[in-house]
Amino acid sequence: MPKEGDFVVIDYTVSTNGKVFDTTKEDVAKSNNIFQEGRTYRPLAVCIGAGDVIVGLEKVLKDVKKGDKKAFTVEPKEAYGERNPELIKIVPLKAFQDNKINPVPGMVLDIDGMPARIQSVSGGRVRVDFNHELAGKTLEFSIEVIDVLTKPEDKVKALASNFFEEGSVDIKVEGDKVIVKPKRELLRKRNYPEAKQLFIAHTLTKIKEIKAVEFVETYEKE
Numbered sequence: 312m313p314k315e316g317d318f319v320v321i322d323y324t325v326s327t328n329g330k331v332f333d334t335t336k337e338d339v340a341k342s343n344n345i346f347q348e349g350r351t352y353r354p355l356a357v358c359i360g361a362g363d364v365i366v367g368l369e370k371v372l373k374d375v376k377k378g379d380k381k382a383f384t385v386e387p388k389e390a391y392g393e394r395n396p397e398l399i400k401i402v403p404l405k406a407f408q409d410n411k412i413n414p415v416p417g418m419v420l421d422i423d424g425m426p427a428r429i430q431s432v433s434g435g436r437v438r439v440d441f442n443h444e445l446a447g448k449t450l451e452f453s454i455e456v457i458d459v460l461t462k463p464e465d466k467v468k469a470l471a472s473n474f475f476e477e478g479s480v481d482i483k484v485e486g487d488k489v490i491v492k493p494k495r496e497l498l499r500k501r502n503y504p505e506a507k508q509l510f511i512a513h514t515l516t517k518i519k520e521i522k523a524v525e526f527v528e529t530y531e532k533e
Contacts, residue, residue, distance in 0.1 A: 312374055312375070313375065315359050316359065316517070317460060317461050318358055318459070318460040319357050319372045319458075320355070320356050320458040320460065321335075321357060321372070321455065321456055322336055322355075322455045322457060323355065323454045324336065324452070325450055325453075327445065327448045327449065331345060332445075333345070334352070335355055336352055340352060353472060354472075356469035356470060357372060358513075359372060361516070365450075366390075367390055367450070371452075371454070376456065377459050379454075379455070380453075380454070380455045382454075383451075383452055384450065384451050385449065385452065386449055387447050387448060387449065390445065390449075391443040391445040391446045391447075392443070392446050392447075394447035395442060395446070398440065398441040399438065399439070399440050399441070400438075400439050400441065401437070401439075402436070403437070404432065404435045404436060404437055407437060414432050414437050415432065416430060416432065417429065419444075426443075428440045463484060463518055463520040464484040466518050467482060467514060468482055470510060470514055471491075474507075474510045475497065475510070478494070480492065480493050484521075487520060487521055487523065488522065488524070488525060489514060489521055489524045490525050491510075491524065491526045491527070493507075
């Protein structure tokens with residue numbers, strides 16, 4: 312069984328009230344009309360004990376082996392918590408207008424670093440819900456365990472798959488050091504600097520055997 316620090320690679324589909332809202336499988340996303348252009352659909356690498364996923368899912372992942380397929384539910388207390396009425400606020404419409412925002416019901420905004428959903432707009436007042444959109448909901452999971460990884464090199468490559476497109480980087484592990492060579496096409500992508508920093512942070516935090524990460528980047532004239 313996986314222990315803390317091991318990586319479990321899974322395909323998953325998660326629903327609430329029978330409606331699929333997230334999946335790692337492209338065909339499932341398309342058949343449920345939730346396909347997102349630009350998203351790469353592929354298995355997810357989860358580090359046990361790192362808080363990568365909700366408590367209820369991690370509990371199941373601590374008791375799996377490669378090839379397992381499981382269907383289970385996660386109650387709100389081990390998912391995104393119960394809905395809190397105190398997180399529903401009334402905000403003056405003028406506060407939005409001053410920021411050149413025209414709030415409409417269903418709109419999701421970032422307010423003071425917190426995601427917020429507009430519930431209603433009436434009489435110069437805006438009702439805003441700061442609860443997570445899945446708060447109070449029981450989640451229905453279907454997962455398949457693709458692999459359980461214990462070797463540092465396998466963990467590094469799994470993390471890379473979470474942040475970079477397949478085939479866009481060459482990775483080598485030498486002792487306690489990771490050497491990453493991005494392909495030319497990757498260096499041109501706008502999200503590359505952020506993905507690079509996230510990969511470095513997650514690698515050094517989650518893989519105790521790794522002490523350093525080096526990126527070897529070559530830029531050429533067009």
